[in-house]
Amino acid sequence: MDKVEIRLVKDFLELAEVMPLVLEGYEQMNKRHKVFNVNPEQYAKELIRIVSAPEGNGVVVVWVNDEPVGYGVAKDNTDFFSSKRELLLYALYVKPVFSKLYSKPLFQYAEELAVVNGYDIMIAYNSRFSGACYRLFERVFGMRRQMIRFSKQLK
DSSP: OOOEEEEEOOSHHHHHHHHHHHHHHHHHHTSSSOOOSSOHHHHHHHHHHHHHSOTTOEEEEEEETTEEEEEEEEEEOOOTTOSSOEEEEEEEEEOGGGHHHHHHHHHHHHHHHHHHTTOSEEEEEOOOOOHHHHIIIIIITOOEEETTEEEEEOO
16 A cells, blocks of 8 residues: 655755656656746746745645655735735646546645635646646546636635
């Protein structure tokens, strides 16, 4: 029986420990379609900013037998004068051999943290116009699609 744990990255040392997985995810998400308009170094720096940001922002990692196999990154995306708090699911990656097992639990954990931190809506953007993408975000995660924007009402 595998030991599975999903938790927030607590500090920079733990972020450094999962950085090989983070960079693997960056490469895989940018493989066919340019998802991030930053280079790997800028992507890593953005995650450092997110880990050091206030509550609500964070990097969540799935650990299987003490090995990181997937991660999600979320950051505050609330407009200054908005009455609704919006959390952007900035990145979500699970190694392909683990994706069917841990993508949904990883998303659900991030969703629970969003609710605890007072967010009203979780959003994600995905420009990959494919059936697999739609199934994952709509059917598996329960989000609604508006062109390349997916959203989920939390409250």
